[in-house]
Amino acid sequence: MEKRIHSKKTFTLPYRHYLFHFKWPLVGFAFVLSLLIFVQIKLTSIFIPYIIEEQHLEHFNKNIIYPIVLLNNDNNTHRLNMNYYFLKKDELKIMDDIYAIKKKQKVVLPSIKNRHKPNSYLILESTTVFGRPRFCSYTNEQIFGRACPYRNCKYTCDRTRDSDAHVLLMHKRDLNYKLLNSIKRNSEQIWLLWHDESNENSPEINRYKFNWTITYRISAEASIGAYGIIILKETPWSAQQFDSWIDEQFIKRHNQAVWFVSNCQPKKRLKKFRSLREFYSIAAFGKCVSSNESFSLNAQVQSNSKCQRDSSCEQNYLKNSKFYLAFESQSCTDYITEKFWRTLALGAIPIVSGPERENFIRVAPLHSFIHVDDYTSDEELAQTLNLIATNRSIYEKYHHWRRYYDVHHEAKDLDPFRFCELCYRLNTNTQRIWYENINDWFLDKC
Known part of the structure; x- marks a missing residue:
């Protein structure tokens, strides 16, 4: 033995x-x-x-x-x-x-x-x-x-x-x-x-x-x-219900991304943020970014010190912006955390980095997220974000899955x-x- x-x-x-x-x-x-x-x-x-x-x-x-x-x-x-x-x-x-x-x-x-x-x-x-x-x-x-x-x-x-x-x-x-x-x-x-x-x-x-x-x-x-799960709706939305939801969201949400970050160690995602913000509007909050690095289209913008992660302020931004930077701190296989799932649950489109694209496809519908690795440059990514945010039919494509599915992200x-x-x-x-x-x-x- x-x-x-x-x-x-x-x-x-x-x-x-x-x-x-x-x-x-x-x-x-x-x-x-x-x-x-x-x-x-x-x-x-x-x-x-x-x-x-x-x-x-x-x-x-x-x-x-x-x-x-x-x-x-x-x-x-x-x-x-x-x-x-x-x-x-x-x-x-x-x-x-x-x-x-x-x-x-x-x-x-x-x-x-x-x-x-x-x-x-x-x-x-x-x-x-x-x-x-x-x-x-x-x-x-x-x-x-x-x-x-x-x-x-x-x-x-x-x-x-x-x-x-x-x-x-x-x-x-x-x-x-x-x-x-x-x-x-x-x-x-x-x-x-x-x-x-x-x-x-x-x-x-x-x-x-x-x-x-x-x-x-x-x-x-x-x-x-x-950290989260896609589940079937009890009753799928009708085409009319879905169109009404899209109309409301497309009009009320700003053409911008939001990012709340507290862990400053993963330098790669900070570098990606600073590069992408040169081409696209990002409202960023947390100790890792200075106030002059954040640009918000939201008239109710609050200072960096007041708008904290997991606060009603963060929820307000997520519910009124079309995108969220759901950048993971690690690139570990299958490591897709609450930031991704919370973004989906609150109606925004997550822009993701960290785990490879196939990891996200396994757990979330196609066209429910945008992976940074699919783009050759941050300028190209920014052009795509702007196209989605300003073209209703393309914007709808990234939310079509919501007719049939809900998201759970709370313990x-x-x-x-x-x-x-x-x-x-x-x-x-x-x-x-x-x-x-x-x-x-x-x-x-x-």
């Missing part, structure tokens, strides 16, 4: 004693997994009511996670939509998992034969979340959501149940390494690491061999709704998606997983 030896404590790797029984080639593993997910997707498509418009039909087999537009939208359909998210994500993460296995970041093994599956699952909040209890006062319905297709997951904060819980949920910022060292680990128990930040180097966490992660990375065991709306996915994973996963080098896995795509 292989063991990893450390100065203070020896940890037996979970399931390692089964490793010599399973020498599956990676190609074979990928083929079998792809086949299973293909069958699941096809079976799901039989039972999902089909599409309103041809443009949505072509999206069904593309690399997108958000659900297709359906003919009816009752609660049962919502459940099928959640299954669609989960199945589609499983399809998209195959290559990422193979890559992580090759890089020895992650170990994925087949299940043990005749292994007993419990009828219900208990998830224990084993640490605080940013120093406070997170879900201790919530009901199971609030945590997992009314539309979750699985109803057999329970959540507890009773730490006397750490031995019988199926999952120990630990928030990375709140890890107590002394406590971790004292836990007598059960190889059947899943250690789940929750971490939504990017590009943090923490090699010390490798020794604990976490089984699963809940984070923004699509290849995590739970990732849907990390109270996102948490049920995240924890429903966790419950789905508990009910359907048959593989044995642990992270051999979880720190490298987090840093590798940054």
Whole structure:
């Protein structure tokens, strides 16, 4: 039995004693997994009511996670939509998992034969979340959501149940390494690491061999709704409702972009802002920009010191400008944060940089955003922004998706998606997983 030896404590790797029984080639593993997910997707498509418009039909087999537009939208359909998210994500993460296995970041093994599956699952909040209890006062319905297709997951904060819980949920910022060292680990128990930040180097966490992660990375065991999510409207807008909305927004919103920035370290995005503002009006706020660098067409303009991020002032700018600079601080794969989702939710068009374009296409409709990498110069980008802002038919093209979709970007709306996915994973996963080098896995795509 292989063991990893450390100065203070020896940890037996979970399931390692089964490793010599399973020498599956990676190609074979990928083929079998792809086949299973293909069958699941096809079976799901039989039972999902089909599409309103041809443009949505072509999206069904593309690399997108958000659900297709359906003919009816009752609660049962919502459940099928959640299954669609989960199945589609499983399809998209195959290559990422193979890559992580090759890089020895992650170990994925087949299940043990005749292994007993419990009828219900208990998830224990084993640490605080940013120093406070997170879900201790919530009901199971609030945590997992009314539309979750699985109803057999329970959540507890009773730490006397750490031995019988199926999952120990630990928030990375709140890890107590002394406590971790004292836990007598059960190889059947899943250690789940929750971490939504990017590009943090923490090699010390490798020794604990976490089984699963809940984070923004699509290849995590739970990732849907990390910072935001596209969902189907309960009732799609009629053509008349949509035209009326476009007319109102096109007239009231200023031909300008807005930017609120507080982290001055990512110099690349500051450079991009200063270059773009030479060709296009940008109202910028925060300690990273001086007042003479900001130009606003809003008659109600406030000084830099008064208009703060997450304030009513910021919301006012977002609701009255046509664009927002949703520049990410990092270029990590799948790292698309609340600034992008909040912009969509408040009716503006996000101008994005950081992760590659394909990362955004996976989670948001085409023509819902503008990626700076699509333009050869900032002058060309500025010309495009001006064209969109002054031509109603082109402006409408960037909002057409709003007829059918809404955006969630607040934690109270996102948490049920995240924890429903966790419950789905508990009910359907048959593989044995642990992270051999979880720190490298987090840093590798940054």
